[in-house]
Amino acid sequence: MQVERHDTAAEAIRLRFGDDPLDTLRQRLARVNDRIAAACRRVGRDPADVRLLPITKTVPAEILRLAHQAGMSAFGENKVQEAVAKHAVLSDLPVSWSVVGHLQTNKARFLSGFASEFHALDSLRLADLLDRFFGAAGRTLDIYVQVNTSGEQSKYGLPPADLLPFLDGLARFRSLRPRGLMTLAVLHPDLARVRPCFALLRSLRDRARAHHPGIAELSMGMSGDFEAAIEEGADVVRVGRSLFGERPTPAGHYWPGEPVELGPLQ
Ligand SMILES: *Cc1c(COP(=O)(O)O)cnc(C)c1O
Numbered sequence: 001m002q003v004e005r006h007d008t009a010a011e012a013i014r015l016r017f018g019d020d021p022l023d024t025l026r027q028r029l030a031r032v033n034d035r036i037a038a039a040c041r042r043v044g045r046d047p048a049d050v051r052l053l054p055i056t057k058t059v060p061a062e063i064l065r066l067a068h069q070a071g072m073s074a075f076g077e078n079k080v081q082e083a084v085a086k087h088a089v090l091s092d093l094p095v096s097w098s099v100v101g102h103l104q105t106n107k108a109r110f111l112s113g114f115a116s117e118f119h120a121l122d123s124l125r126l127a128d129l130l131d132r133f134f135g136a137a138g139r140t141l142d143i144y145v146q147v148n149t150s151g152e153q154s155k156y157g158l159p160p161a162d163l164l165p166f167l168d169g170l171a172r173f174r175s176l177r178p179r180g181l182m183t184l185a186v187l188h189p190d191l192a193r194v195r196p197c198f199a200l201l202r203s204l205r206d207r208a209r210a211h212h213p214g215i216a217e218l219s220m221g222m223s224g225d226f227e228a229a230i231e232e233g234a235d236v237v238r239v240g241r242s243l244f245g246e247r248p249t250p251a252g253h254y255w256p257g258e259p260v261e262l263g264p265l266q
Contacts, residue, residue, distance in 0.1 A: 013060065016245040021063055025070040028243050036237065039230040050230055053098060053119075055222075055240035057082060058247045061089040067243075068093050076100045076119070076238055080107040087114040100182075100238055102146075102156045105129055112137040119144040119182040119219045119238065122158050124169045131173035140175050144182035144219045144236075147204060149197035155184060163204055167212045180217030180235065181205050191228045198225075198232035205233075 018024040037047040056064055056075040064075060064086060076098040077083035087097055098117035108129040111118065121127055121143050134141045145166065148157035158166055163181075170178055181204060185197035198220050208215040221229025221237040229237055241247065 009060075012248065013063065016248075017063060022066045022069060025063075025067050025072075025243070029070055029072065032239055032242050035227055036230060039227040043231045045230070050234065051236045053100075053219075053236050053238045054243050055100060055238050056086075056244065057240065058249055059244045061086045063244070064090055065093065068095055072243075074098060076117075080110050083114065084110055101184075109133050111141065112139055115141065117142040117144070117179075119236075120146040120156065121170075121176075122146045122156055122166075124166070127170055127173055127176060131175045134175035140177050142177045142179045143170070144180050144217070145170070145178065145215070146182045146184075147201060149183045149200045149204075150186040152186065157183065160200065160204055163208060164211065167208055167215065171212070178212060178214040180215055180219060181208070182219035184222075185220065185225060185229070187224065189224070191225060194225050195228055195232060198229050198234070202233045 013021065032052065033047075036050055036052060040047045040050060053074055053076045054067065054072045055078070056067070057078040059067070067075075073094070074096045075086075077086070078099070078101040080099065080103065083097060083099060096116045097114045098119060099111060099115050100119040102120055103111075103118070103126060105126050108126060111130060112133040118130065118141055121130075122145065127143075130141055145163070146157035147160055147163060148155045149160070167178065170176065181201050183197060183201045185194045188194055201218055201220055205215060205218055217235035218233055219236040219238065220232075221227075221234045221239075223239050223242040226234070226237040226239055
């Protein structure tokens with residue numbers, strides 16, 4: 001049995017990363033960086049101003065070790081237990097860890113042990129908890145406030161109208177560093193439907209920045225839409241599948257309620 005299970009895991013890795021995972025990761029990273037640079041060129045931006053945050057949920061720790069070797073120095077995880085376990089195994093690697101996506105309040109305590117960024121804050125109760133745990137640990141946490149730019153009921157994030165009062169409320173937390181705004185655009189293969197979400201986040205950022213200078217960056221764009229996001233002003237793109245291949249888990253596992261049809265990868 002032991003042998004069989006081992007073979008199955010090895011086979012799953014081979015299917016997702018090929019016979020030479022390090023080479024696969026290097027090639028995919030180069031391709032994503034090329035696409036980022038091309039998107040920047042189209043709108044006269046400097047590629048150095050766009051940060052690639054590799055999203056590593058479901059990617060085994062041994063592959064993350066190779067990802068670091070391939071040139072990735074930050075990992076974004078969506079599930080806290082998974083992130084804690086991988087961080088423990090990879091604590092010798094000089095990489096930074098981000099938590100992206102909705103976080104339950106009962107998981108807040110775990111972040112101060114490993115995370116340097118959180119992309120999805122949308123509640124002051126959660127902010128208060130994170131502030132306490134990071135304060136107690138003598139650490140700070142960079143924050144991207146999640147806004148629901150698609151109007152879909154299923155999406156987490158603040159309604160746009162609530163953003164400014166929320167940022168006022170956030171200002172009192174000493175261990176939280178607001179850096180910008182984050183959104184999950186509508187998941188649709190037609191980018192004409194997706195772009196308005198990005199444009200809305202940008203205009204909200206422009207307005208918010210007048211009162212809250214820390215709100216400078218836009219965390220938006222994933223494998224299916226990161227080039228459009230860059231054209232609309234993204235400073236951080238959160239890319240999983242284009243770097244690590246298709247996940248074995250359905251997307252609905254990560255975006256509850258979403259009738260997800262993710263487009264094919266380029
Ligand atoms: C999984 C995930 C991503 C990356 O999505 P891909 O389609 O794999 O690029 C980005 N942001 C969040 C919040 C995620 O959970």
